[in-house]
Structure formats: C-alpha cells, structure tokens
C-alpha cells in the first residue's frame with residue numbers, strides 16, 4: 001500500500017514535469033502546454049478535474065462521459081470491426097498518466113464503411129470500464145481518429161492468466177519515471193494484442209482524461225485477453241490507479257453486437 005502511494009506521488013510529479021512540452025503526448029494535439037495539471041488522487045483527482053480549468057468543464061458538466069458500467073446491453077446488428085493493423089516500431093512514452101505506444105499511422109480499423117487510423121494505444125490499471133460492476137485487472141485503449149477528426153476507441157479488458165508473449169516487445173521496453181521515453185528497433189503488431197473474437201459493446205462517450213471531450217465512439221470488446229501476474233505487476237511498478245471512476249449513463253444506449 002505504501003509503495004503504491006509513493007508511485008502515485010511520483011506519477012503526479014512527472015505530470016508537472018510534462019507540462020512544459022510543446023504538445024502533450026497523451027492524445028490531445030489541441031491541448032497546449034498551459035493545460036492544467038491533473039492526476040488520479042487528492043485535490044487534482046477525477047472529482048476535481050472539472051474545476052481545474054475551464055477547458056475541463058465537460059468533466060463535471062458533460063452528459064456523455066466515460067468510462068461507464070456496462071450492463072443490460074441491447075443486442076443489435078452492429079457493423080463488424082475490420083482491423084487492418086500492421087507492425088509499428090516501438091515508440092513508448094510514460095507521461096505520468098499512462099504508458100503509451102505511439103503508432104506510425106499505418107494501422108486502421110474500418111467500422112460501417114468509416115476508416116479510423118490507429119494513433120496510439122495505452123493502458124489503465126485497474127480497468128476503467130466495469131462490466132456488471134466488476135473491474136478487470138487492466139484495460140487497453142486503442143485510440144483511433146478518422147479523417148474528419150472523429151475519435152473511436154477500442155477497449156480491451158485484461159485479466160490475470162497465462163503469460164502473453166505478444167506483449168513482449170512493449171513490456172521489454174516499458175518506460176519508467178527515470179526513463180520516460182523508450183524507442184527500439186523492435187516492432188509491435190497491435191493485431192496480435194486483440195482477442196480472436198471481436199464482438200463488442202458500443203456506446204457514445206468521452207475521453208476518460210481531461211479535457212474529457214465528448215463524441216467518442218466507444219467499442220469495448222466483450223472478450224478479455226490475459227497477461228500473467230508478473231506482466232501485470234511490471235506495469236503496476238510504473239503506474240497503478242490510473243482509472244477514472246465510472247460515470248452516469250444519463251439515458252445513453254449501450255448495444256452489444258450479435
């Protein structure tokens with residue numbers, strides 16, 4: 001417990017260090033260097049995000065926020081997810097909020113005729129979404145953007161199980177607070193990280209981090225993947241507790257593919 005608290009404190013410190021960079025590495029290209037410091041605990045934690053900056057107002061005023069608890073999803077004829085993922089060079093960053101692999105723009109997913117380019121993927125521990133009130137050990141977010149800037153996030157739940165060799169190129173190069181960026185000649189093929197069954201839950205939500213922008217198409221895969229205990233612990237040695245609590249549904253529909 002004590003160790004976790006220290007790690008979280010260090011994470012918050014790293015966020016402060018991050019704020020002087022030209023662009024925030026965590027997705028938001030429009031988020032300029034003056035973006036307010038935020039974190040996951042204390043007076044910069046999730047319940048305060050909406051008050052930290054006018055730019056984060058949606059965190060408290062939004063009606064379509066993420067993550068959510070998924071339950072009672074309605075079966076629907078949803079379009080299949082056509083993944084076209086290709087190997088990308090390892091380009092990892094620890095930004096104080098997560099560990100993120102920045103992709104080279106050659107991978108995409110097409111949903112209902114619309115193509116979304118894979119920008120980056122990153123992890124939360126424990127999961128942000130819950131299914132019937134239950135957290136998974138971790139959650140992977142594959143963040144995509146269409147040509148019209150529409151965002152689509154594919155979420156994959158991760159539970160403790162067998163060692164997962166597909167993650168080795170990323171896990172062998174996990175950044176740390178001391179070495180926030182890691183590049184390697186090795187490649188990671190994001191398609192190898194997905195479960196074989198692409199059935200999914202769909203709903204409209206938001207980014208789960210400030211500025212909590214809405215209009216995000218969420219596709220949460222129903223089938224979880226596994227990481228070993230030691231793989232989960234290796235990630236948690238970098239960061240743990242980087243999950244925003246679930247948000248009110250406010251009447252939104254949650255569908256599940258047939």
Ligand SMILES: [Zn+2]
Pocket residue numbers: 122123124141208
């Ligand atoms: Zn995320």
